[in-house]
Amino acid sequence: MIIQTFGITKRYKNITAVNHIDLSIEEGKIFGLLGPNGAGKTTLLSMLATLIPPTEGTAKVNGYDIRKEPGKVRASIGMVFQTPSSDEILTGRENLYLHALLYGVPKEEREKRIEDVLELVDLADRANDLVKTYSGGMRRRLELARGLLHRPKILFLDEPTLGLDPQTRQHIWDYIKRLSKEQGVTIIITTHYMEEADSLCDRVAIIDYGEIKALDSPSMLKMKVGKSMIKARVESPNLDYIRGLPYVIKAEAKDGTVTIILSEAGAHIQEILCNLGNVSFVELREPTLNDVFLQITGKEMRVESAEGWAEVYARAGSR
Amino acid sequence: MGRGVCEGWFKMSDLWGIYALWYREAKVFLREKSRLVSSTVNPLIWLVAFGGGLGASISIGGAGYQAFIFPGVLMLVVLFTTIFFGLYVVWDKKIDFFKEVLVSPLKRTSIFVGKMLGGCTDGLIQSGIIILFGPLFGINYTAYSLGLVILFVLLLAMGTTSLGLAIGSQMTSFEGFGLVQSFVILPLFFLSGALYPIDNLPAWLSWITYANPLTYIVDGMRGALLGESSFPIVLDLGVAAAYVAVLVAIGTFAFKKMT
Ligand SMILES: Nc1ncnc2c1ncn2[C@@H]1O[C@H](COP(=O)(O)OP(=O)(O)O)[C@@H](O)[C@H]1O
Ligand SMILES: [Mg+2]
Numbered sequence: 001m002i003i004q005t006f007g008i009t010k011r012y013k014n015i016t017a018v019n020h021i022d023l024s025i026e027e028g029k030i031f032g033l034l035g036p037n038g039a040g041k042t043t044l045l046s047m048l049a050t051l052i053p054p055t056e057g058t059a060k061v062n063g064y065d066i067r068k069e070p071g072k073v074r075a076s077i078g079m080v081f082q083t084p085s086s087d088e089i090l091t092g093r094e095n096l097y098l099h100a101l102l103y104g105v106p107k108e109e110r111e112k113r114i115e116d117v118l119e120l121v122d123l124a125d126r127a128n129d130l131v132k133t134y135s136g137g138m139r140r141r142l143e144l145a146r147g148l149l150h151r152p153k154i155l156f157l158d159e160p161t162l163g164l165d166p167q168t169r170q171h172i173w174d175y176i177k178r179l180s181k182e183q184g185v186t187i188i189i190t191t192h193y194m195e196e197a198d199s200l201c202d203r204v205a206i207i208d209y210g211e212i213k214a215l216d217s218p219s220m221l222k223m224k225v226g227k228s229m230i231k232a233r234v235e236s237p238n239l240d241y242i243r244g245l246p247y248v249i250k251a252e253a254k255d256g257t258v259t260i261i262l263s264e265a266g267a268h269i270q271e272i273l274c275n276l277g278n279v280s281f282v283e284l285r286e287p288t289l290n291d292v293f294l295q296i297t298g299k300e301m302r303v304e305s306a307e308g309w310a311e312v313y314a315r316a317g318s319r
Numbered sequence: 320m321g322r323g324v325c326e327g328w329f330k331m332s333d334l335w336g337i338y339a340l341w342y343r344e345a346k347v348f349l350r351e352k353s354r355l356v357s358s359t360v361n362p363l364i365w366l367v368a369f370g371g372g373l374g375a376s377i378s379i380g381g382a383g384y385q386a387f388i389f390p391g392v393l394m395l396v397v398l399f400t401t402i403f404f405g406l407y408v409v410w411d412k413k414i415d416f417f418k419e420v421l422v423s424p425l426k427r428t429s430i431f432v433g434k435m436l437g438g439c440t441d442g443l444i445q446s447g448i449i450i451l452f453g454p455l456f457g458i459n460y461t462a463y464s465l466g467l468v469i470l471f472v473l474l475l476a477m478g479t480t481s482l483g484l485a486i487g488s489q490m491t492s493f494e495g496f497g498l499v500q501s502f503v504i505l506p507l508f509f510l511s512g513a514l515y516p517i518d519n520l521p522a523w524l525s526w527i528t529y530a531n532p533l534t535y536i537v538d539g540m541r542g543a544l545l546g547e548s549s550f551p552i553v554l555d556l557g558v559a560a561a562y563v564a565v566l567v568a569i570g571t572f573a574f575k576k577m578t
Contacts (some may be wrong), residue, residue, distance in 0.1 A: 049422050075424040087416045089347050101339030102423040104332025146419075 002027040002186050003048065004156060007057035010043050010210075018042040019210035020057065025188065027153075030180050032201030033190040034289065040210040041190035045156050046188040048188075049079050060102040062153055070164075078147035082158040082190075084139050086131045092118070092126040092142050096149055098289070105151035117145035121175060137168035145176060148183070151205070161196060161253055167195075173200055194289040206296060215295045225295050230260045230272060233281040241275050242315075248272075336425040340433025341440065344404075349440050358400060360446045362392045366456055379516055382545050385503070386457035390540035391513025393468070394475060394533065396449055397442045401476045402504055404438040405483015405570075409490045412577075431484060431574040433568070434562040438480030439473060446472045458544055467543035474559040475536050481570035488570075504533075513537045517549055532562040 003025040010018040018040045025031045033041045033248045042067065046052045048061055059066045062076035086095045089218040093114065118124040121141035140160060145154050160176065177200065180187050192198055197204045198218045205215040214221060227249065237258045242251045247268055250261040258276065262268060273279055273313035348355070366385055370392075374384030411417035420430060450468070453460065466547035484501060488506050510524075520528060539555030544546030548555070 029572045050416065051422055071424055071426070077422075079419075079422050081418055085416050087343065087347075089350055090343065090344055098339045098343055099419070099423075101335045101342070102420060102425055104335060106426065107335075137379065 001025060002063075003059065003061050003188070005044075005048075005057065005059040008044070008047060008054050008059050009056035010040070010047060010052070011055045016210050018047065018054075021207075021210070021212055023205065023212065023215075025184050025186065028180070028184050029202040030176070030187045030189065030200050032197040032204040033188070033207050034192065034194070034197040034204050034293075035190075036192055036206035039192075039207045041192075041207060043160055043210075045079075045158050045188070045190060046209075048073075049077055049156055050074055067205075076152060077154045077156060078150065078152035079156045079157065080143045080147045080160060082162060084143070086139055086142055086146070088132045089130065091128050091130055092123055092134070092138075095131060095142060096127075096146055099149050100147045105150055106144065113149055113151075117148050120148070120178075121145045137164050137171070140164060140168075140172060141175070144172070144179075148185070151183070154186045154188065157187060159190055159192070161191070161193065169196070175194050176200060194293070197290050201270065206289075206293060207299050214292065220291060221289060221292045225287050225292045227261055227287050227291065228264060229285040230258075230259075230262065230269065231283040231285070232258045232273075232276060232279050234258050234277045237277045238275060242272060245271070326452070330568055332424070333426060333429045335508060336423065336429050337433040341429065341436045343441050344434070344437025346451060348437075348444070355445070355448075357505070358396070358445055361537050362396045362449055365392050365395070366452075370456065371461050372488070382457045386545060387516075387541075388514055389458055390468075390544055391508075391511075391538050393446055393472065393540060394511070394513055394537050395508055397472055397475050398479055398504055398508060398533075400445045401438045401442045401479040402483040402499065403496075405434075405480045405485070406487040406496055406499060408431050408434065408484055409489035409493060412488075419531040427574045427577070428571055431481075434484055435477060435480045435570065438483070439451050439476040440474030442497075443469070443472060446476075453544075460544075464543045468540050471536055471540045471555075471559060472492050474563050475533075478532075478559075478566040481566035483568065485570040485573040488573045495505065507533050508529060508536075511537050512549075535559060536557070536562070543564075 001024045003023065005021050005023045007020045007022060008018060009016065009020050010045070017047060017260050021044065033044065035041055043052070047054050048059055050066050050068060050073050053067065061073045064076065065074040066073050085099070086092075090098070096114045096117065097110065100114065105113060115124070118127050120143055123138060123141055123145065126138065128135070131142065133148050134142065144157075144160070145158070157176070164172065173196070176187060179185055189196070189200060201218060203216065203219050204221060206213045206221075216224070233256055234253075235256070238260070239251055239253060242248055242258075242260060245262075245268070247264065248260060248262045250259075252259055261273065262272075269282075273282065366389065370385035370388050374387075377384060379387045408417075447482075449457075450460075482503075483499075486495070486503075510527050510531050512528055513533075517525065517528050517534065535550060535555040535558035537550060538548050538550050539559060542550075542552050542555065
């Protein structure tokens with residue numbers, strides 16, 4: 001286990017931001033901390049990075065105690081902060097050069113590593129421009145590059161795609177996956193985007209009010225919740241037959257649209273469509289981490305998004 | 320592949336880290352040219368208007384009043400440049416660039432030293448520009464006087480940057496800036512004999528003046544530039560060195576306590 005926390009806790013005046021968390025994180029994986037704003041993600045990360053001391057409990061990062069050996073912890077990690085932390089008055093390259101110096105990258109390797117990471121995040125052609133002139137996505141990429149420059153064993157990414165457009169976000173995800181695969185870095189990422197946790201992470205901890213509410217792989221989490229949904233437009237649905245199927249939990253019709261809640265829709269969609277009636281339009285929705293979150297905490301993580309739903313549109317031409 | 324920072328690199332990497340902080344400050348300083356210009360023009364106006372105007376009606380020192388207050392104005396420039404440089408660590412704490420520095424393996428002491436050297440560089444460049452204008456105000460340099468005055472400027476800059484960093488590291492907002500200016504910098508400046516000779520002061524004022532370390536620094540600079548000083552140069556240098564030692568110690572301590 002490359003990271004282990006032992007009842008780690010952070011209390012502010014009238015709020016417990018992180019509440020006795022015990023976590024173990026495996027080496028070489030992408031680990032996600034998923035939770036709404038104010039859940040305590042940044043606070044937990046800041047403690048692991050030795051930026052703020054815990055009120056209670058402790059943690060081991062790369063085998064070093066965060067309270068006793070903060071210097072060694074800091075040498076093992078890279079961190080990309082939630083808010084932009086590049087120096088605007090400097091160029092991208094200068095920022096990286098500074099970072100290389102701060103982290104003691106050996107002199108003869110600096111140039112090469114800077115070129116390598118610039119290449120990795122596609123910033124080579126803008127490296128000599130002031131960061132002031134970069135877009136949000138470019139800054140993010142620069143910070144990712146910076147986090148990697150000293151080849152840390154562990155990389156903390158605090159909301160790496162916050163406020164980026166979907167295309168840039170996808171781009172950053174690709175970089176992160178590549179890093180994990182090619183460099184073998186252990187990556188801890190915090191996010192409040194379901195899709196991000198879902199598509200990136202090997203394991204996800206759902207965090208709310210400073211506590212871990214669930215921890216598993218995204219697919220296992222979804223499996224536990226286990227509910228898929230089929231929506232179909234049907235002229236005269238054969239609801240009674242559908243309700244009789246063993247894996248169907250609920251089926252109802254309203255305004256010509258049938259909604260069926262069932263387990264493992266993928267495996268059973270064929271049988272349902274064949275027996276439902278004259279279907280003109282079908283939508284299949286697999287469970288999302290949002291459902292998981294809803295079930296565990298009793299509230300929606302956020303309402304605005306439809307992205308990431310596994311949607312299958314099919315036109316059933318049955319006459 | 321060597322991941323992380325291996326132990327053997329430790330000392331060396333701290334030096335590089337100090338260099339990194341200095342490099343950043345120097346770049347930022349040189350890129351903000353408007354700041355450079357305005358903080359050069361103000362002291363020159365002082366010298367021309369205040370020195371010229373008052374100098375026309377009083378006679379202090381052999382070389383004229385403008386030359387007499389020249390070391391004082393030099394000191395003023397260094398004081399303001401470096402104290403505010405130090406205080407700006409409040410701002411650093413707010414922008415996330417500094418978090419980047421704090422999360423690096425660099426020791427707090429090294430961060431302090433890097434910052435302090437940055438402040439010294441600012442102070443040296445700023446005062447260097449004023450020194451260039453010296454001959455216009457009746458100052459004639461020799462290698463000895465120039466070397467000595469730069470040494471005093473450097474010590475003053477080191478101490479005052481440390482003072483600024485010490486205060487700034489404990490502040491949480493900019494509100495304290497005005498207080499520091501009114502209750503630290505200006506009293507230290509006006510009670511240092513920067514603008515008047517200290518030999519015939521009333522007893523109460525002379526005690527305060529003698530207790531003020533800046534008195535000795537401006538006296539040393541004046542001794543170097545004009546050959547007129549109230550104390551032996553060794554005493555002046557000694558006090559300047561003590562000023563640095565005490566404030567660097569306080570600053571280092573404050574940085575370690577900084578959150
Ligand atoms: N310095 C602080 N002082 C007081 N409260 C804080 C401080 N930092 C964070 N908090 C509070 O702790 C809680 C967790 O914050 P944070 O870790 O930033 O959440 P997240 O990153 O998950 O959005 C929030 O309620 C926040 O207001
Ligand atoms: Mg956060």
